[in-house]
Amino acid sequence: MLDIKLIREQGERLHNQLNRRGPGTAQDLDRLIEIDAERREALNKSQTLKNKKKTLSAEVGKLKKQGENADALMAEVKQINAEIDEWDGKADALDEELRTTLLNIPNIPSDTTPDGADESQNEEIRKWGEKPSLDFEPKNHLELGEALGILDMKRAVKISGARFAVFRGQGAALLRALIQFMLDTQTRENGYEELYPPVLVNEDSLKGTGQLPKFEEDLFKLRDDELFLIPTAEVPVTNYHRDEILPEESLPVKYAAYTLCFRREAGSYGKDTQGIIRQHQFDKVELVKFVKPETSYDELENLVTHAESILQKLGLHYRVVNLCAGDLGFSAAKTYDLEVWLPSQNTYREISSCSNFTDYQARRAMIRTKSKDGGKPELVHTLNGSGLAAGRLFVAVLENYQQADGSIQIPAPLQPYLNGKERISK
RNA sequence: GGAGAGGUGGCCGAGCGGUUGAAGGCGCACGCUUGGAAAGCGUGUGUAGGCUAAUCCCCUACCGAGGGUUCGAAUCCCUCCCUCUCCGCCA
Known part of the structure; x- marks a missing residue:
């Protein structure tokens, strides 16, 4: 606030x-x-x-x-x-x-957040890599996945309903490989400490990060207990330090957390109903940082490169977009989205969102820092970014690495996580 | 889920109706002492809000949280949360 x-x-x-x-x-x-x-x-x-x-x-x-x-x-x-x-x-x-x-008042947009009313006015910052040159008509991830028997949407509907999926066999293994690959990269190369938090949280936590009171309809809530399913690991991880004073010399504090995420997707009827782009339940590795206020915008640039590193290692073409003020999330002052190329849609799709929340969440959650040489405690700045959304990364790998015969070539860095396997085929 | 014990400052720990924001100890910071260090001595050491030019004073609140009793509550009563021990259940 x-x-x-x-x-x-x-x-x-x-x-x-x-x-x-x-x-x-x-x-x-x-x-x-x-x-x-x-x-x-x-x-x-x-x-x-x-x-x-x-x-x-x-x-x-x-x-x-x-x-x-x-x-x-x-x-x-x-x-x-x-x-x-x-x-x-x-x-x-x-x-x-x-x-x-x-x-109920959102954060103030940063001066470096461009003007604009909606996503059409977001500002493209840079592109990396190249679109795959496919000499055949690309299939979408759903066609590919179902043909390979690694995605089962039909039975998911039976056991849970719309917007759920079952990953099967090589698909389940690929998803798990992606998650572990991301965690390993962030903890071993980018200096994040791994956290595995609860996915059920209380109301105070959701207030701390800004999902409540305004966005209750986006959340799954338990009927008999005052608990909610998290929409993102941002919630438990940021609230990990709620009501705490962090020693100045410990900053920046950096966590990487893999969790399931749950979103009701209320009000998004008709959007992405095909496939696994938009699900009620999905996997995500989230990066969260607690930093000194004066460093937060530099830390944001840094955070984006950490998220980007996953796409680069996997050789996936993407672009970085600076969200305009009208498209900015409630608690954020500035957000970069990473959008990965999807051949079947002939467009870029969001796969990560990296934001600087300045002191907005810190004030709600009372997360402060204090220097050794006295003085009043000061609010930290919080940041987070997906590093990355595993389900959408799964989609990107399938679509970008599809072969003419419908098989999927596995990107080299992922192979060690899949027993050396180089290809997913029937 | 049942029975019992307990939650006090960075930590340990006293207090059980009035002068206690809270004894004492530890830790930490600064100073004195010292060739240097230890010991010793001295001083200081929570958070929020209000007031303010001010991170000086001063005022208010906070002893797990929220209510209540009282002229007055850390101390008494109620509800809830959490921790520990035993039993039950369980991946």
Whole structure:
């Protein structure tokens, strides 16, 4: 969430910046400033009275000890208590309103986030590699996978419903190989520590990273327990340090975590209904960093290269896109998407999203740092990026490495993970 | 799931209705001492909010969380969460 002090002092500037996300985004800002002023007034009144109450109560204690009558003072405190309740009630209500309003305002886009209303106005930063030259009509991953017997969508529908898949035989092995390859790369070459967190999390965690309260409809929630299935490992991993103060010398803290991810995909009916591009359940290796504020934009560039390294090793053509303000996620200040080439769709598809959340998540989750030589604790900046989405990587490998006969050539770096196997065929 | 014990500052640990934001110890920081170090001595050492030019003062809140009783609660009562021990169940 945003800093109320910043809003108090620079409301006008924030107003313009927020509205880059879309008209009306900043509409609550003025009301917020009002609430804040009223809240502080009520707080002041209550605190002054509490101070008086404390003094008088101590006085009562003294009198009683001396065996004297303190009825008058006690009556006075009772009176003060009534007034305190009144001001506290006001302050609490205003505080609550302030908090909910604040929780529903997104992060401020970075100055380096381009203007634009939707994805058509995202800015292409660079391309890597080349499209595969296929001298035959490319099939899509679904045709390939089903023909090879490595993807079973039909039975997935039977056991779970739409937007689920069963990976079978060589397919299951390939998926597992991709996950392990990604984890190994990030932990051995890029300095991330591996974390294997729970996929069921509580409400506080989802508030910390910004999925709640605004996006509850995107999540799977348990019926009998106050727990949600995570939509991304970002949630448990970022909240790993919730309410903590990290020593400055430990930064940057870097984690790589493989988890299942679960998304209801509400409101995306009709989109990507074919194949495994958009699933209710998918696998992802997520990279999360906690960094010193002044380094966060450099750390973002760095994070993107870590995600890119997977695609490069696998020889997959992709491009890097800087999301425009209108396409930016709720908690992010700046996001680079990695889009991998899919021959069957003749287009680039998102396979990773790398974001700098500045202090927005850190303020919600109270993740701070403190330097050795004293001073106040300061909010860290948090970042995360997919490194990468395994299901979509599976799609990319199938489609880009397909052969005329429908078999799949396995990229060399993956072969050790598949018992040296070079090809998936019937 | 059942029975019992317990959750106090970075850590250990006292307090069980008033002067306790919290004794004492450890740790840490700075200073004195020293050729240097240890020991010793001294000082300091939580977080949030308010006030403020201020990370100085001052005020308010916080002893797992939330309610309640009381003039006054870390201390009493209720609910919940978590940890530990035993039993049950279980991959």
